[in-house]
Amino acid sequence: MVEWNKRHLLDVEELTKEEIQQVLDTAKSFKEVSSRDVKKVPALRGKTVVMLFFEPSTRTRTSFELAAKRLSADTINIAVSSSSMSKGETILDTARNVEAMNVDAIVVRHGSSGVPQILANNLKSSIINAGDGCRSHPTQALLDMFTIKEKLGKLEGIKVGIVGDIMHSRVARSNVVGLTKMGVEVTVCGPSTLIPFGIEKLGAKVCYSVEEVIKRSDVLMLLRIQKERQKENYFPSIREYAMEFGVNAERLKKGKKELLIMHPGPMNRGIEISSDVADGPQSLILEQVTNGVAVRMAVLYLALGAKE
Amino acid sequence: MMLLIKNAKIVNSDGIDDRIKDILIQDGKIVKIGENLKSDGADIIDAKGKFVSPGFIDLHAHFRQPGQEYKETIETGSAAAAKGGFTSVFCMPNTKPPIDNIALVDFIIREGKRVGLVNVYPVGAITKGQQDEELTDMFEMRRAGCLMLSDDGKSVHNSHLMRMALQYSQMVGILISEHCEDPLLSKTGVVNEGYFSTLLGMKGDPAVSETTIISRDIELAHYLDCRIHFAHVSTKRSVELIRRAKTDGVKVSAEACPHHFSLTEKEIRSFNTNLKVKPPLRSEEDVAEIKRGLKDGTIDCIATDHAPHSQEEKELDFDQAPSGMIGLETAFGLGITELVDAKILTLPQLIDKMSASPAKITGLSAKGKIAEGMDADLTVFDSEAPWQVKAAGFASKSKNSPFIGKTLKGLVLATICGGNVVYNVE
Ligand SMILES: [Zn+2]
Numbered sequence: 241m242v243e244w245n246k247r248h249l250l251d252v253e254e255l256t257k258e259e260i261q262q263v264l265d266t267a268k269s270f271k272e273v274s275s276r277d278v279k280k281v282p283a284l285r286g287k288t289v290v291m292l293f294f295e296p297s298t299r300t301r302t303s304f305e306l307a308a309k310r311l312s313a314d315t316i317n318i319a320v321s322s323s324s325m326s327k328g329e330t331i332l333d334t335a336r337n338v339e340a341m342n343v344d345a346i347v348v349r350h351g352s353s354g355v356p357q358i359l360a361n362n363l364k365s366s367i368i369n370a371g372d373g374c375r376s377h378p379t380q381a382l383l384d385m386f387t388i389k390e391k392l393g394k395l396e397g398i399k400v401g402i403v404g405d406i407m408h409s410r411v412a413r414s415n416v417v418g419l420t421k422m423g424v425e426v427t428v429c430g431p432s433t434l435i436p437f438g439i440e441k442l443g444a445k446v447c448y449s450v451e452e453v454i455k456r457s458d459v460l461m462l463l464r465i466q467k468e469r470q471k472e473n474y475f476p477s478i479r480e481y482a483m484e485f486g487v488n489a490e491r492l493k494k495g496k497k498e499l500l501i502m503h504p505g506p507m508n509r510g511i512e513i514s515s516d517v518a519d520g521p522q523s524l525i526l527e528q529v530t531n532g533v534a535v536r537m538a539v540l541y542l543a544l545g546a547k548e
Numbered sequence: 549m550m551l552l553i554k555n556a557k558i559v560n561s562d563g564i565d566d567r568i569k570d571i572l573i574q575d576g577k578i579v580k581i582g583e584n585l586k587s588d589g590a591d592i593i594d595a596k597g598k599f600v601s602p603g604f605i606d607l608h609a610h611f612r613q614p615g616q617e618y619k620e621t622i623e624t625g626s627a628a629a630a631k632g633g634f635t636s637v638f639c640m641p642n643t644k645p646p647i648d649n650i651a652l653v654d655f656i657i658r659e660g661k662r663v664g665l666v667n668v669y670p671v672g673a674i675t676k677g678q679q680d681e682e683l684t685d686m687f688e689m690r691r692a693g694c695l696m697l698s699d700d701g702k703s704v705h706n707s708h709l710m711r712m713a714l715q716y717s718q719m720v721g722i723l724i725s726e727h728c729e730d731p732l733l734s735k736t737g738v739v740n741e742g743y744f745s746t747l748l749g750m751k752g753d754p755a756v757s758e759t760t761i762i763s764r765d766i767e768l769a770h771y772l773d774c775r776i777h778f779a780h781v782s783t784k785r786s787v788e789l790i791r792r793a794k795t796d797g798v799k800v801s802a803e804a805c806p807h808h809f810s811l812t813e814k815e816i817r818s819f820n821t822n823l824k825v826k827p828p829l830r831s832e833e834d835v836a837e838i839k840r841g842l843k844d845g846t847i848d849c850i851a852t853d854h855a856p857h858s859q860e861e862k863e864l865d866f867d868q869a870p871s872g873m874i875g876l877e878t879a880f881g882l883g884i885t886e887l888v889d890a891k892i893l894t895l896p897q898l899i900d901k902m903s904a905s906p907a908k909i910t911g912l913s914a915k916g917k918i919a920e921g922m923d924a925d926l927t928v929f930d931s932e933a934p935w936q937v938k939a940a941g942f943a944s945k946s947k948n949s950p951f952i953g954k955t956l957k958g959l960v961l962a963t964i965c966g967g968n969v970v971y972n973v974e
Contacts (some may be wrong), residue, residue, distance in 0.1 A: 354819030375749025438743030
């Protein structure tokens with residue numbers, strides 16, 4: 241294995257195919273740790289990892305926290321509401337304050353694209369992006385790749401369909417970039433108003449028929465549809481969205497029997513995904529959660545051990 | 549008081565004088581231009597080997613006073629203008645409160661005179677409080693010295709109100725400058741909508757937000773046979789629409805900003821919030837068309853949209869940081885580097901875009917040209933000298949420039965306004 245030389249994880253775009261492979265391989269051995277009776281290794285003993293969340297996200301934060309703890313790192317959670325920002329403190333003020341406490345890594349979630357990059361430009365700690373704006377959610381994309389590879393044995397040549405609000409989804413963007421890099425054929429699907437300009441240039445195909453996508457895919461990734469998008473007139477109604485783009489057991493019959501279903505959560509049951517699909521035999525949704533911890537362990541381990 | 553500029557290579561919008569000449573200035577006016585002029589008791593500036601042009605005129609700057617003096621004041625803004633070679637600056641009215649009445653117009657003019665560096669012209673608001681509801685008292689503001697109106701920061705979105713504003717302002721004899729942006733299309737966009745907004749997951753502000761307002765205003769100006777000026781034109785399609793309007797005889801004029809001919813949306817990859825600006829940085833094709841528009845005369849002039857913001861404000865994230873960058877002190881360097889060196893414009897054409905043309909648009913008939921009888925507003929510069937943009941070098945109170953660290957060609961050496969030396973590099 242080559243020596244890891246990236247202190248930060250800001251975006252999947254900056255990772256080479258080999259580096260993605262290395263994260264997935266490392267995660268595989270950490271997944272084994274999580275299945276032991278004593279789920280802990282001393283890899284990051286004495287290191288401090290801070291979860292700096294400007295946007296609430298119980299799932300991602302808990303997953304990172306568990307990952308850090310299983311590596312024996314000390315962890316701290318800092319939830320910053322956007323209101324303290326409006327009181328005149330800049331993001332850099334907040335981050336500099338955190339860093340002044342001699343921390344080793346900052347796991348950051350922020351509603352505005354580029355914030356992890358801004359922190360990385362100005363701080364000495366490792367910055368791990370736990371989701372920024374509509375831009376990037378690299379650990380989600382990595383855990384999705386891990387899950388697909390674990391199930392299907394490979395990524396090259398696999399066909400993945402991503403259905404939902406592609407425009408406002410950092411998960412979709414990171415997966416389009418990451419999966420295509422690994423040789424996956426990605427098709428995005430959703431209302432035309434929620435497909436961003438130039439997504440084809442990122443390597444994705446576009447299709448407006450969810451049934452077409454079901455027919456041609458090995459894996460179907462469903463995204464949460466935010467109800468406020470309807471208020472902004474991106475589509476006429478949640479009802480029509482569910483009818484045109486929602487996936488239920490009936491619709492799944494159009495696809496391969498072994499078609500796999502993924503969802504980054506949290507789900508809107510009955511809208512983008514019906515309960516019989518979410519809880520059905522083809523669903524990998526809970527495995528994604530399990531694998532998330534292993535992948536985040538791998539990311540923290542590699543970044544904090546990086547040689548520059 | 550007399551001033552004699554010796555050995556000047558005079559450059560006007562119509563060309564470079566083929567002889568080296570002296571310029572004699574008395575009581576704020578150019579009284580004589582000739583070879584080997586002598587004048588007892590005059591202060592002397594030796595411009596040997598340097599160009600002397602009419603002082604630059606900026607139709608679009610934000611001096612932030614009153615209300616946001618922590619970003620800029622008329623005093624610091626004037627110093628930045630003088631350092632950039634500008635002798636006249638039009639200050640946009642989106643201050644706090646907005647410049648929408650005679651008292652504020654009067655305050656800006658008085659404060660500009662008290663500072664006494666450059667000519668400061670207040671731009672009045674088109675609508676009261678820039679609220680897009682009622683027209684301002686245009687006659688009164690015109691009489692107080694206001695030459696231009698704008699609701700800059702936003703467009704007049706109510707089309708009926710815009711029609712009334714154009715018709716009424718024509719009678720008053722005051723020019724309307726429109727900030728072209730449909731707020732419902734731009735929404736919360738922070739960068740140009742396109743491949744880069746998708747790649748970086750940033751909220752897109754589509755080009756069509758600018759062009760729908762330009763199209764509407766061209767139609768209004770055509771229908772009413774009124775003049776209109778378009779501020780900070782940034783898209784290819786905007787240039788094409790304005791070109792067509794001019795061919796059709798519609799009385800439109802337009803300005804472009806240095807950052808819109810020097811930078812593309814690609815730069816946003818760095819997430820440097822100093823690159824956040826309205827209208828946003830656009831694509832390579834847009835930049836190429838802005839240059840073509842400057843070359844063929846579709847775009848009449850260069851304006852800076854000098855928009856100072858404090859470091860604290862620019863240290864916010866890209867969504868929350870305010871839009872705008874300072875521009876007075878880099879405009880000329882960018883003009884030489886990006887336009888003259890790149891053979892888009894000749895030096896006299898650049899002087900036209902930065903002085904003669906904005907003077908003509910605003911009716912400043914004694915400015916924009918070096919000739920006997922004209923105002924003694926002059927800029928002395930070296931068109932070849934390279935210099936590095938440094939944060940510490942700015943006279944502006946704010947340092948929000950994305951050009952910090954870049955090397956530009958074309959350095960202002962001295963600025964003379966109303967016969968007084970208001971900036972001297974030494
Ligand atoms: Zn504007």
